[in-house]
Amino acid sequence: xxxxxxxxxxxxxxxxxxxxxxxxxxxxxxxxxxxxxxxxxxxxxxxxxxxxxxxxxxxxxxxxxxxxxxxxxxxxxxxxxxxxxxxxxxxxxxxxxxxxxxxxxxxxxxxxxxxxxxxxxxxxxxxxxxxxxxxxxxxxxxxxxxxxxxxxxxxxxxxxxxxxxxxxxxxxxxxxxxxxxxxxxxxxxxxxxxxxxxxxxxxxxxxxxxxxxxxxxxxxxxxxxxxxxxxxxxxxxxxxxxxxxxxxxxxxxxxxxxxxxxxxxxxxxxxxxxxxxxxxxxxxxxxxxxxxxxxxxxxxxxxxxxxxxxxxxxxxxxxxxxx
Numbered sequence: 643x644x645x646x647x648x649x650x651x652x653x654x655x656x657x658x659x660x661x662x663x664x665x666x667x668x669x670x671x672x673x674x675x676x677x678x679x680x681x682x683x684x685x686x687x688x689x690x691x692x693x694x695x696x697x698x699x700x701x702x703x704x705x706x707x708x709x710x711x712x713x714x715x716x717x718x719x720x721x722x723x724x725x726x727x728x729x730x731x732x733x734x735x736x737x738x739x740x741x742x743x744x745x746x747x748x749x750x751x752x753x754x755x756x757x758x759x760x761x762x763x764x765x766x767x768x769x770x771x772x773x774x775x776x777x778x779x780x781x782x783x784x785x786x787x788x789x790x791x792x793x794x795x796x797x798x799x800x801x802x803x804x805x806x807x808x809x810x811x812x813x814x815x816x817x818x819x820x821x822x823x824x825x826x827x828x829x830x831x832x833x834x835x836x837x838x839x840x841x842x843x844x845x846x847x848x849x850x851x852x853x854x855x856x857x858x859x860x861x862x863x864x865x866x867x868x869x870x871x872x873x874x875x876x877x878x879x880x881x882x883x884x885x886x887x888x889x890x891x892x893x894x895x896x897x898x899x900x901x902x903x904x905x906x907x908x909x910x911x912x913x914x915x916x917x918x919x920x921x922x923x924x925x926x927x928x929x930x931x932x933x934x935x936x937x938x939x940x941x942x943x944x945x946x947x948x949x950x951x952x953x954x955x956x957x958x959x960x961x962x963x964x965x
Contacts, residue, residue, distance in 0.1 A: 646670040648715040650700065650748070651722030652693070655824040656764070658685035660719060660867040665692055667871070672713050674698040674722070685824050700744030706751035710759070717874050719762045720748050723793075729828075730790035741793035742800075749804040749812065760811040760874045763801040766794040767818040767859070767885070767926045777859075777929040780816065780881050798881075805879055813873040815866075818885035818928040821948060822863040823955030830892060831860065831952065834899050839956035841910055842903045850914035854893040859885045859927045862943035862951075872937040885928025886941050898949045903957065 647664050651657045652673030664671050672694045675681060683690060696713070698705040700722055710718075723741040724730065730737040745763055752759045770778045771787035786792045798814050805812040825832035830851070837849035861884075869884045893907075900907035933939045943951070 644668050644670050645717065646672065646713060646715045647717040647719060648672045648674060648709065648713065649719045649721060650674045650698070651720075651764075652695070653682060653685055654721060655685065655822055655826070655863050656820075656867055656870075657719075657721045658689075658824060659822070659864045660721070660870060661686060661689060661693060663864070663867055663871055665689060670694065672696055672709070672715060674709060676700075676722070700740050700747060703747040703751055706748055707755055710751050710755040714756070715759060717760045717762070718748065718752060719764075719870060719874075720745060721764050723764065723797075724790070730788050730793070734789040737789045737793050738796075741790060742796035745797035746800050749800065749810065752810060753804065753808050757808060757810055760879075761801070761813070762870050762874055763797055763812065763814040764870075765798040765801075765814040765816045765881070766791065767816060767883075767928060769795045769798060769816065770926060773925060776925065777885075777887065777927045778816075779883055779929040780932060802881070811874070811879045813876075813879040814881045815870050815873060816881060816883045816928070817866050817869075818859040818861065818883070818926060820861045820863040820866040820884075821952065823952050823959075824863065825952070831895060832956075834892075834896055835949070835952040835956045836960070837910075838899045838903050838905065838953055839960040841900075841905060842957060843960050845960070848910050848912050849896075850912050850916075851892065851896070852914065852916075854896065854911070854913075855891055857889045857891045857925045857927070859887070859889050860895070860945055860948060861886045861941050862948050865941040865943060869933055869937060869939045872939055876936070880936070882933045882937065883928045883930055884933055884939070885930045886945070887928060887930055888945060889925065889927040890945055895949060898946060899953050902950050902953045 724737040768791035772785040821831045840846040896907040
C-alpha cells in the first residue's frame with residue numbers, strides 16, 4: 643500500500659510544492675480545504691486530478707478527527723495558518739485561533755485517532771523576532787515581534803509538548819523565508835518581482851516599499867518542502883532550522899530584481915511608511931547545521947537564482963495577462 647499524507651493548507655505555496663514532491667514519492671495525497679466561496683486552486687491546478695481534496699477547518703477539531711478517521715494518513719503536514727505577518731496586527735485573534743490553537747486541534751485529533759501518525763508543524767523564523775543571537779539555531783530563545791510570531795511560538799511549543807507528553811512523532815521545521823513564483827502578491831519578495839514586471843512592461847512607473855534595510859535569509863520554497871518530508875522519514879522526531887545561512891537586505895533583493903530586467907531600482911522604488919511594521923524584525927539568518935548533518939539537506943537554488951526565477955516568471959505572467 644502506498645503511504646498516505648494529509649496536507650493542511652494545500653492550496654498555498656508550500657502546500658502545492660509539497661503535494662508535488664509527495665506524488666513523486668508515490669504517496670496518496672489528501673488535501674484539506676477550508677470551506678470558502680473564494681477558493682483559489684491556481685497553485686495545484688496542474689495536479690488537482692491526482693489529489694483527494696476534503697473539507698476541514700483548523701477551527702473545528704471534530705472535522706480534523708473525521709478526516710483522520712476516514713482517510714487514515716500515515717503523515718500529516720500542518721501548513722495551514724493565517725500566514726501574512728502584516729495582517730496579524732489587524733486580525734490578532736483570528737491569527738491566534740488558526741496559527742496557534744489550530745495546531746493543538748490537529749495534534750489532539752492525532753492523539754485521539756491514531757498516535758502513530760507522524761506530524762509536521764510549520765514553525766517560522768518570525769518566532770526569533772528581536773534576535774538574541776546571530777545566526778539563529780534550534781536552541782536560540784524566541785522573542786516574537788508580531789501576533790503571527792507569537793502564535794507560531796505557541797504552535798511550536800505545543801508540538802514539543804505533545805511529542806514529550808504523548809510520545810507522538812511530531813517535528814517542527816523552523817523555516818526561514820522561502821519564496822518562489824507561487825508566492826502571494828502580498829509578500830514583499832513577490833511584490834517586488836511583480837512590480838518589476840509591471841514597470842518593465844510599461845504598466846507602472848514606481849513601486850512603493852517599506853523598510854529596505856530589513857535583512858532576511860531567503861531560500862527557494864521547493865528546497866524547503868523537501869526538508870519537511872525528510873523530517874518525517876527520521877526514526878526520531880525533532881526540530882530543525884531550515885535556512886541558507888546567508889542574509890540579504892530587501893534593498894539587495896530590489897537591486898537584483900530590477901537589474902535582471904535591465905532597470906535601476908533607485909529610479910523606481912519609493913518609500914511608503916504604510917508598509918512599515920509596528921515592531922520591525924531587522925535581521926534573520928539561520929544556522930542549518932543540524933538539518934544538514936541529520937537530514938542530509940541542503941538548498942539547491944541560491945539567492946540570485948531565486949530572484950531571477952521569480953522575475954522571469956512574473957515577466958511572463960504580466961505579459962500574458964496584459965496588465
